[in-house]
Amino acid sequence: MDDDPRLGLLLALADDELIIGHRHSEWTGWAPHIEEDLAFSSIAQDEMAHARLLYGLAREAGLTDRDEDALALGRRPEEYRNAVLCERPNGDWGFTVARQYLYDSADSVRVADLAESPWPELAEIMKVIQLEEKYHADHAVAWFRRLADGPSLTARERFAEGLAAAMGEAIALFDPVPGEARLVSQGVLPRSSEEMLAEWLSHVGEALEGFSLDYVLARHGPVGEMVPTGSGEIPLEASDFQVPGVVRRDGVWAHEGGFTGAGGRRGRHSVDFLPLWEEMTALYRAHPGARW
Amino acid sequence: MVIRTGEDERVERDVWAALAGVHDPEIPPCSITDLGIVEGVRVSDEAVEVDLLPTFAGCPALDVIRQDAEAALRAVADERDVRVRFVFTPPWTSARITEAGRRALTAYGVTPPGESGKGPVLVPLASLSRSEGTRCPFCGSRDTALESAFGPTLCRATHYCRACRNPFEAFKPKTSPHASIGAPLPPA
Numbered sequence: 001m002d003d004d005p006r007l008g009l010l011l012a013l014a015d016d017e018l019i020i021g022h023r024h025s026e027w028t029g030w031a032p033h034i035e036e037d038l039a040f041s042s043i044a045q046d047e048m049a050h051a052r053l054l055y056g057l058a059r060e061a062g063l064t065d066r067d068e069d070a071l072a073l074g075r076r077p078e079e080y081r082n083a084v085l086c087e088r089p090n091g092d093w094g095f096t097v098a099r100q101y102l103y104d105s106a107d108s109v110r111v112a113d114l115a116e117s118p119w120p121e122l123a124e125i126m127k128v129i130q131l132e133e134k135y136h137a138d139h140a141v142a143w144f145r146r147l148a149d150g151p152s153l154t155a156r157e158r159f160a161e162g163l164a165a166a167m168g169e170a171i172a173l174f175d176p177v178p179g180e181a182r183l184v185s186q187g188v189l190p191r192s193s194e195e196m197l198a199e200w201l202s203h204v205g206e207a208l209e210g211f212s213l214d215y216v217l218a219r220h221g222p223v224g225e226m227v228p229t230g231s232g233e234i235p236l237e238a239s240d241f242q243v244p245g246v247v248r249r250d251g252v253w254a255h256e257g258g259f260t261g262a263g264g265r266r267g268r269h270s271v272d273f274l275p276l277w278e279e280m281t282a283l284y285r286a287h288p289g290a291r292w
Numbered sequence: 293m294v295i296r297t298g299e300d301e302r303v304e305r306d307v308w309a310a311l312a313g314v315h316d317p318e319i320p321p322c323s324i325t326d327l328g329i330v331e332g333v334r335v336s337d338e339a340v341e342v343d344l345l346p347t348f349a350g351c352p353a354l355d356v357i358r359q360d361a362e363a364a365l366r367a368v369a370d371e372r373d374v375r376v377r378f379v380f381t382p383p384w385t386s387a388r389i390t391e392a393g394r395r396a397l398t399a400y401g402v403t404p405p406g407e408s409g410k411g412p413v414l415v416p417l418a419s420l421s422r423s424e425g426t427r428c429p430f431c432g433s434r435d436t437a438l439e440s441a442f443g444p445t446l447c448r449a450t451h452y453c454r455a456c457r458n459p460f461e462a463f464k465p466k467t468s469p470h471a472s473i474g475a476p477l478p479p480a
Contacts, residue, residue, distance in 0.1 A: 035440040035450070042442040049350030053380070128349055128383045131466050135441050 005179025006119075006188060007063040008081060011071075012177050012265050013110075014054035015082035018072055020103055021047030022280055023090055032093060039139055043100075046132050053125045061121065069291065073284035077277045078267040081177070085169035085261070087273045094158030095165055097147060101140040102163070102170035102204065108137055109200045110193075118187045148211040163208070164216040167243045168260030171197065175262040197255050201246070205253025217246050217253060304335045306368035311342065314360045318353045318445045321396040324361070328388025331379060339373040340365050345384035347466070348446040354378060386466045402448060403429045403462035426462045428453035436460075 025044035031037045055068040066074065085103065090096045111133060115126040147159035174197035183189040208214040247256045261270065284290055311333075312325045324330060324344070332343040342361060346354055358376050365374045386405035389397070394404035407427040425436030426449075433455030441464070443450040448461040 039442040045350040124381045
């Protein structure tokens with residue numbers, strides 16, 4: 001069953017929730033105020049529960065013989081399929097909120113799609129998840145407003161920094177899982193990830209424009225090597241001002257070209273993943289098969 | 293083919309009565325039947341099978357509820373096997389809470405769902421605006437503010453009543469799918 005692309009899809013969905021849930025849980029006791037301790041702890045609890053449902057489905061569908069604990073905690077680092085965005089450290093509060101907004105808005109697009117999947121067991125789980133994610137989206141949107149439109153310019157700047165740092169890797173949430181074409185032709189995925197990305201990015205671009213924050217989509221890269229011209233000037237191309245993969249076309253922010261920080265869907269991770277993995281799996285590695 | 297006997301029907305009535313004595317440890321006054329999480333009961337000569345719906349998938353009380361339900365069912369199942377499991381279809385919604393459940397929640401100091409206000413998710417800093425809030429379970433006032441959509445359990449949110457100056461909790465409404473991407477409204 002190793003070549004069944006449904007396993008890669010379930011692991012991508014579940015690992016995103018597990019790993020971002022782990023990062024959220026790191027705010028427990030450390031958030032700026034106690035309501036946010038509770039908020040991020042609760043969101044973490046929801047995300048880990050969603051991961052558990054999806055791991056359970058992988059086993060029930062015969063795609064793996066590992067149980068939910070073995071899948072969550074008993075895999076090697078390169079076996080995790082989460083997007084790199086999810087594993088980045090929480091860092092600044094501005095980054096935390098920016099990432100939560102970008103992640104949960106992207107998640108709501110794919111969850112809505114998969115709630116209509118002809119794979120009935122997956123659709124059932126997604127409908128449950130959809131009801132609970134509402135509170136995550138509300139939380140992200142409320143903080144978006146508070147930081148982007150609040151009385152503090154510092155808060156707005158730190159939020160913008162967070163958005164700029166997270167944006168490229170948020171796009172890579174839509175890096176296709178291996179075998180996506182088969183999943184689409186089988187009907188498991190109602191749409192390609194490219195179509196989902198287009199819907200999400202145009203929405204996010206519009207939301208950012210509403211708060212005059214769309215400049216984070218057109219930050220000064222420069223992405224490629226800069227070569228002086230004969231006159232000594234360095235010509236700046238439009239692409240030098242943009243997050244890799246984002247262009248404005250016919251008034252809509254759209255994706256074009258490659259991904260930044262992609263690879264999670266094929267088990268490639270950033271330097272930030274290993275310390276997280278070591279901590280998250282420490283007990284399970286010391287006591288393989290531990291139950292709690 | 294399962295032939296239902298009068299004996300099975302009697303056991304089924306006992307099963308529902310036994311389940312009415314099982315409570316969610318996070319909401320002690322509300323029985324699981326009033327919470328609306330009992331989705332199905334099947335009684336045959338061999339087994340008593342009960343399907344439960346979790347309120348929230350990450351609810352840490354699920355295992356306790358299942359164990360309590362199994363213990364209560366063993367007392368009425370005679371020699372039958374007892375099987376209790378959680379299922380996810382249909383998704384539980386807060387509309388499944390019964391009138392008795394709503395009264396139990398209010399008496400416990402938790403506003404039942406459906407008494408929600410229309411205020412913002414997070415009160416804007418330094419805001420003096422007052423919108424219609426969630427009804428206070430203590431004094432009944434709507435002059436309340438949502439402090440956080442999160443609280444001591446996954447199913448409860450935290451509010452503050454300006455009229456009687458009590459903090460209180462409300463059961464999170466869980467009614468319809470979140471259809472659209474969260475959209476922050478631009479500044480007015």
